[in-house]
Amino acid sequence: MQENWIGRSSGAEIRFEIKDRSANSKDGRLTVFTTRPDTIFGASFLAISPDHALADQLATGNPALKSFLAECRAAGTSEAAIEAGEKLGFDTGLRARHPFMDRELPVYIANFVLIDYGSGAIFGCPAHDQRDLDFALKYSLPVRPVVRPHDADTIEIGAEAFTDDGVIFNSD
16 A cells, blocks of 8 residues: 555646757657646746656767766766755756746756656756755756745745745746
8 A cells, every 4th residue: 555655746747848859759848747836937947867768869979968967877866865966957958838938948957857756857946946946046047936925925035945835926
């Protein structure tokens, strides 16, 4: 019975259209898994696991990316290793269309995305996830809060993500 619920996450799969269809999935989309679909309007990047099939496809003929993937794999993929390690990313050059906004998001390969969690791909919402915030600050990506405390009209995000329950705002 425990096999059915230990380590299991509830969430949603969201499909993002990739602009450059020559280097992606068959249908030109990247499916990401999220436990926080309510934060989709705060997405500022997509990230895939170094073990994702798309990462291997993109590494063909790209020595810098091959080296990055080898570095990620050598560092380990356990949850403990990822939590303790520096958040590293490689901008693939691919861009994805936000499914609800007229905005493009960069697609990264990131060492903190696990292949066996969801689809092995995430959307990063830095304002509401600490790992995403650390990554966004390192790579100068936008941080757009979309959940605010119940007792506030707005929220400023500094070095700490707001991960509590709150009120949706800044969302269409």
